[in-house]
Amino acid sequence: MPLDRLVMAFDTSAAHCAAALLSGDRIVAAQAEPMKKGQAERLFPILEDLLRTAGHGWRDIARIGVGTGPGNFTGIRIAVSAARGLALSLKCPVVGVSTFAAIHAGQPGRVAAVPAPREMAYTLAPGASEPDLVPMAxxxxxxxxxxxxxxxxxxxxxxxxxxxxxxxxPAPIYLRPADAAPPRDAPPEIVP
Incomplete structure (x- = not known):
């Protein structure tokens, strides 16, 4: 990949919206905002701000990296859908990166732990293929x-x-079913 082309990365798998641009081995722009909701509305303004700050445009993106979770069901879907759409429109490849891989990149050899509800954690030991759900303690x-x-x-x-x-x-990593129940009402009648 030429050094003048960018890798755009973003993640909305938890209570945040975070993005970065990588050129060669240097992060040229990054922005992260903690937020419990609103990632869908903030993601593209953040990406446009990064490009403007770095003096680049959408066509300079050579590859996209997207966080795939585990994490918030809706947040993961926001990022993965955005990455797939951008990859199609920009005709560039997209690579999904799990939270476990991001943890292991900076802390190799340790058990990666992603906090889960009810004081639990999804853990993945180095070399393991499947995560476990265990009490964080x-x-x-x-x-x-x-x-x-x-x-x-x-x-x-x-x-x-x-x-x-x-x-x-890239595909969302869901380690448990969604907390949503199917609707109880009958589906609407489709009139031709």
């Missing part, structure tokens, strides 16, 4: 998700180092 010395700027920079660097031809398409 039982995880000795957990490697937690890094600060947002470090987190999104890790997503960018992993995406830049991954061969998109061998990477699976």
């Amino acid at each position: 039982t995880v000795p010395d957990p490697a937690l998700p890094p600060e947002l700027d470090t987190w999104v920079a890790a997503i960018a660097r992993i995406a830049a180092a991954t061969d998109p031809a061998t990477a699976p398409p």
